[in-house]
Amino acid sequence: MESAVIIDHDVVVIGAGLAGMRAALEAARNGAQVAVVSKVHPVRSHSGAAQGGINAAIAAGDSWETHAFDTIKGSDYLADQDAVEIMCREAPGDIIELEHMGVIFYRNEDGKLGTRAFGGASKARTYFVGDITGQALLYALYDQLLKAGCKVYEEWFVTSLWMVDGACRGAVALDMIKGDLALLRAKAVIVASGGMGRVYEPSTNALICTGDGIALAYRAGAPVMDMEMVQYHPTTLKGSGFLMTEAARGEGAYLLNNKGERFMLTYAPTMKELASRDVVSRAETQEIAAGRGVDLCVLLDLRHLGADVVLKKLPQIHEMALDFLNIDMLKDPVPVRPGMHYIMGGVKTDAGARTPVPGLYAAGECACVSVHGGNRLGANSLLDTLVFGRHGGRNAAADVKKVTAMPSDSAGEQLLAAEQRRVQSLCDRPVTGESHAKLRLQLGTLMDEKVGVYRDEAGLRDALAQINDLQKRFETVAVRDRSRVFNQALTFALELGFMLDCAEATVISAIDRTESRGAHYRTDYPQRNDAQWLKHIEVTRRDGAASAISYLPVTITKWQPQERKY
């Protein structure tokens, strides 16, 4: 590395999916000089994989209160109701804004926005573009980002946050094309880097979902919250684990066991296949365990929907089943199983996307407001990214005006030199060291096996011990590429470090929560226990000591916890 490169911005956004781009746009609109840094080109972000749609109570007969109640019930009463209120009240405005940005939402006969049904929702309030809603939104926002002339550092990989006197003042990033480190100095940093799906194997998530932002913030002292809440999606494709959108069931698809029975009629007589995801995933797991599965899967049956509905409204999953299983869903049911899909937890923020660390904000899947609590409803995640991305962008732009003292160039140069040494020492390790791919696979299989749909104390303790062992072995992971340009062996090794941090926080939280709530089901504590556990678990990292657990009360406004039935 030649000379220290320090680049100044008011606001730096890490991640260029929906939350990141929405935050950047809003910060720019509010007068901040903003840059987005992303390890992939913005349109490659995993937001683009969201298929089904985005929720908002707009239609006559629906209300934000009903949307909020469905969300809170879906969360198994762990969501903070003040934050849910904000999200559901503001949702219609965000949908209309997207429409004005050019999103080609599905329309009714009268030319107004039309909806489809989705899981856990008492009204059809999901707005959509075929089964490529995330992609349509991602491109609309990217186009707006281009229009605004926003600076994007594409294929820059953030290695650490710059902490000065307890405040976040920027990020160090590796320009993957050039192979150089640079310091992006900023008065505010918004982490919007998405989920950590790759901590699990298999997962519906892309290979890039490695929890980078969560770990970066966690290492910088920001607490993470609700990390034990990991969503398994009920319909992921056999083998590859790719997502078959909930919109399939929203449009009327059935789930069948090997006797051809619609087993959800037993588990959730009212909502049937459209019960919340945690409920359906558990039902499928039970059916499979009871020997009523097909090759450890159940069957997703769309045949009765007809070619017109499938090809017009669900073309992508039709194509995927053909590509990856050679099954034409018009003619045969598709084998699916519950698969890791989403994390409800993340970096703890308030309803304004601020973390407890000054200068540090978080939005989207990497953040935990908490609006999803123990279980997220389908089509609420896109909404979450937009609403809280917007709040984060606006608040960061306002807050930076109050930041006057910034760390000096020489402090920045020192930091860069130290980070350069750290990265170089990783690259210089003997090539005989551990393989990042092997460790990642071990971690993923371990998490799926012990920290999945059903959990218990013994399994979780074992998982923690194994993660700690993997952390030790990680210290000798080799980077078997000596290139400067596009050294993915280096970035994969760095990602593995992030993933191990995320996994540890997840398991610590899962051990601690001795009840069953939402996606967290303890076979040794099968009941929900409101008296003891109507609270969030926060984990804070401490240098040289075990991570600290603390608790935060759940904010209840008008919806008292009740028994959850679908």
Next chain:
Amino acid sequence: MQWTVVVGRYSPPGDPQPKGEMGPAFREPYQNAPRKTYQTFKVDLPDHAMVLDALIHIREYEDESLAVRCACRSAICGSCAMWVNGHARLVCTSKLREHTKDGKVVVEAPPSMPIVKDLVCDMTPFWRKNMSVKPWLQNKQPVPQGEEYRVPNAAMENLIQEVSCISCGACLMDCESFAVNQNFLGPAALAKAYRYTADPRDADTDVRLREYSESNGVWDCTHCYECVQVCPKGVAPLDQILKLRKLAVDAGFTDNAGTRHADAFAESVRDSGRLNELTLSPKSLGLFNIPAQLQTLPAAFNLLRAGKLPPLIHPKIPNVERIKNIFKKIGERFK
């Protein structure tokens, strides 16, 4: 089952150079693309495995220095377009079984794009072209307050073919016009151009149509259909380009070489039943565009010397009236 995968390797000067045998120079017009080495890997993967599965396996367990862009593995993110046996494809949906020829599958970065490392090319030309069609909605005023624009669903469905585009760049990588003219906007960008032009909520339809009709725009496509063939998402960029041409002509943007060329073509067929190549070029360039006409003289002279100049007196086919009747039936423009 064991598969043989031959991977085109490249590292920029200054980085450790990859193993493998140095390959030949590329065919015209890619003769200036950097030469690569080709390394053969044998991988054990199931019968239904994709080419990407093989590349990931190699990168994880055989050679960590192999650079591959990929993220979703399911044709959504658009990261992994590259050449498979000499044609641009997404490797995540290319089955090894279907692409193994003569016992192997050859995977490499396309020579039509600048190269970064191994299978990673520099997509800057693609993004620049995208940017230059101004790919954002110019809202029709007044923007409805607090509610959506009222538009028929059919108008939205008309755009979904382009909205399905994942910007993988396969179409540009194999575009024959781009191969010889780096300034051609290319299939994906022009498809995107159609998406905003045909959006009933866009106010800049005429501005767009004028711009896209200029040189390097819609008329520079040569209808080779490569883009339609290689597109993994059924975007059919050429179809979008043809729709843009029609919109442009209908809106009166006809004072350009492309429209004149199409008109000259049609007029010649209408009047004689066959193409008059002698008048095609002058009419396309504009009859009074003397500098451009003079520039074609050397080519014409070469044709004359090679005995390939079309006959000076252009013969009509028998019963040409029947052709004229067809034109009358097609519509106004060529009556």
